[in-house]
Structures are given as structure tokens and as C-alpha cells.
Amino acid sequence: MGEHVSYDELDWRDESLGARVRVALWLRDEVGEGGIFHKQEMRAVIKGTEQVDRRMRDLRPAGWLIRTYRDKPSLQPDQLYLEKIGQPVWDPEHRAAGLRQISAKVRRAVYEKDGHMCRRCGIAAGEEYADEPGSRARLTLGHVTPRKHGGGVEAADLITECARCNEMVRHLTGVQMNAEQVWDRMTALSGPNMKLLMDWIAVDRRHLGKAEEVWALYRQLPAEARGKLAGDLEHLLKS
Ligand SMILES: [Zn+2]
Structure with missing residues (x-):
């Protein structure tokens, strides 16, 4: 009992989690694959536009596909499209996915x-x-x-x-x-x-x-x- 951790229950509001994990959880739970969102909405999770951009870039090597109006002309300039949820970076086993460092x-x-x-x-x-x-x-x-x-x-x-x-x-x-x-x-x-x-x-x-x-x-x-x-x-x- 209590041994099994369900990652479905992790909440993006939990500030003890890292920003990258919180952004991923927010995208999973509040946007979902195929969903459209605004950068401004993400400030609910993380402060500052540069931070938002950086966290989303961090998710890319973990297989997350987030499209902007540049590659999806039907979007407004401030809209983003979550095409694919990549690796579950909230799971400790995947937390470092795509973060392999260059020596x-x-x-x-x-x-x-x-x-x-x-x-x-x-x-x-x-x-x-x-x-x-x-x-x-x-x-x-x-x-x-x-x-x-x-x-x-x-x-x-x-x-x-x-x-x-x-x-x-x-x-x-x-x-x-x-x-x-x-x-x-x-x-x-x-x-x-x-x-x-x-x-x-x-x-x-x-x-x-x-x-x-x-x-x-x-x-x-x-x-x-x-x-x-x-x-x-x-x-x-x-x-
Ligand atoms: Zn140059």
C-alpha cells in the first residue's frame, strides 16, 4: 500500500516539481494532444515569456511537438498547438529525457x-x-x-x-x-x-x-x- 505512485495524480500546481515537469503536466492535463493554447495561459504555470519559451524548447528533445503559427498557418501569432505529447518527463525515469548534456x-x-x-x-x-x-x-x-x-x-x-x-x-x-x-x-x-x-x-x-x-x-x-x-x-x- 502506498508503494505504487500514479503519475496521473501529479498536479501542475505543485510548486515542488521542476518547471519543465509542471509545464509538461499542464500541457497534458489542461491542453491535451491536438489542443490549442496561448503562451499567456502558460504564465499560470511559469512566470516570464522567455522562461515559457525555454521550457517548451526543453520538451522538444523529449519528443514533444509544439507548433507555432510559423509552421501551422491556421494559428494566430500568439497561439500554440500541442501536436504530440512526448516522453512522460514527470516520471523520474524519464525526467532527464532529452537533457543529455554535451560535455x-x-x-x-x-x-x-x-x-x-x-x-x-x-x-x-x-x-x-x-x-x-x-x-x-x-x-x-x-x-x-x-x-x-x-x-x-x-x-x-x-x-x-x-x-x-x-x-x-x-x-x-x-x-x-x-x-x-x-x-x-x-x-x-x-x-x-x-x-x-x-x-x-x-x-x-x-x-x-x-x-x-x-x-x-x-x-x-x-x-x-x-x-x-x-x-x-x-x-x-x-x-
Ligand atoms: Zn551566425
Whole structure:
């Protein structure tokens, strides 16, 4: 008696449970698969919009599918659609589902391999985005192919991305463009860009140009050494 715990009885209102578990329970009990809800409604469970976004992202690797108006045009911009309830993260056995951590060693190796630059836009850590004065790029890791439940934390599965590209890619993968739509974008590229894309396709990765490679190496030097090299190069170009 009392040995068997029924997870059906867990309540999202129980503040002793973690935010991720409470959000999952709220979705299970108050929304249900196939249900539509507003982000604002979720503030009943958890405070702050960023927190809500983060918790929902946390559920994704555990197999939960939550759609936005970006991938489901019938929704209003503030509506979300619970397409699929994933693993029961309220069950202690599943609590860590999708939360496998990338080790510090793997993280370092990936940053190293990618020259401490975003593989998508080429920005280096701490650099300013040209179209966003005062911004500072932060590097993070993205997945080469959309992450499947549980795996994908080895160096080969990961690439360096700035937080901005990472966010963009998440949205793009949510959209799931079909081949025809990608073709439209391919053919809209200028000749040189189309050629460049073909080069990347041929080697199945976006390789860096010679100048970009040296740039990445230069960026890793201490400020003093960078200053000296900048002066020397300027001098060399003038002579
Ligand atoms: Zn980027």
C-alpha cells in the first residue's frame, strides 16, 4: 500500500516539481494532444515569456511537438498547438529525457574545429552583428541534422553557431521546407553564390575561405598580438 505512485495524480500546481515537469503536466492535463493554447495561459504555470519559451524548447528533445503559427498557418501569432505529447518527463525515469548534456570536452573540440566562429554566418564570439549596432555575438552549439530524441551529443553531430543563427535554424527546421521551396531559394541566388553553394554541396559542408580561416586564427590571439599584426599587415599592404 502506498508503494505504487500514479503519475496521473501529479498536479501542475505543485510548486515542488521542476518547471519543465509542471509545464509538461499542464500541457497534458489542461491542453491535451491536438489542443490549442496561448503562451499567456502558460504564465499560470511559469512566470516570464522567455522562461515559457525555454521550457517548451526543453520538451522538444523529449519528443514533444509544439507548433507555432510559423509552421501551422491556421494559428494566430500568439497561439500554440500541442501536436504530440512526448516522453512522460514527470516520471523520474524519464525526467532527464532529452537533457543529455554535451560535455565540456566535446564543446571545446567543436569550437576548435570550427575556428571559434559561427559556421552559418561566420561571426566570431563577441563580435558585433553588422545590422545590430551594440550587439555581441555569443557562440553556442547546433545540431548538424535536427536532433532526434536522446542522441546527438558527439562532436560529429554538432557545429558552432552563434545564438542568432541557432534560433533562426530552429525556426527553419520547424518550417520543414519542401524541396520545391528550397529549389526556389537556390535558383534565386546570384551566379557566384550558386557556384559557392555547389562547392559546399560537393564536400557536404560549408568550408571556410583562406581569409576566413586566418581571420579565425587571428581572432583567437590576445588583443595586444592582434594590434601588432593589424599594424604589420596594414604596413605590408601599403608597401
Ligand atoms: Zn551566425
